[in-house]
Amino acid sequence: MITVQDLGGPTAVARMVHLSVPTVHGWKAIPEHHCPTIERATKGRFVCEQMRPDAPWLRVPDKSWPHPKGRPVLDVASIAKEAA
Template sequence: MRPTSEFIREVIRACGGASKIAEARGVLPSAVNNWPLRRQIPADCCPSLEKLSLGRFRCEQMRPDVEWSVLRASGAEGFSRVDSGL
């Protein structure tokens, strides 16, 4: 199930707002503000949002369609081996 627009807005607020996320990701704030309209956060943004939200929102919540356990275990970009519990 896709996250609701309100859930995505909560994630954005918890991360310090669209401007802070945009600066951290190297995109325009308008791109971040479009996420609730599309009801989807780009998967490659989820690891940094998890960190910006201090773990309040996990990648698994933001994009349940992605196999995050595999990426965490592999130490993929954005995830350290500590993130995976290994």
């Protein structure tokens, strides 16, 4: 699992996701909803599946996205199924 430190530390990540450094400093794991922003900011060097391998990621074809399979989306249907 990729951590904030792997991404350059709290200051670098805070810039990527437009949050304060103290907010990012408190993260134990990168929140799923910030993973796509970080993936794009790093030009695909770090992908959502690496940052949150526990999340059910899918890829939607998008040639403008840095990942060859497209942009990441969470499979919320599988999350809802698990909750039921």
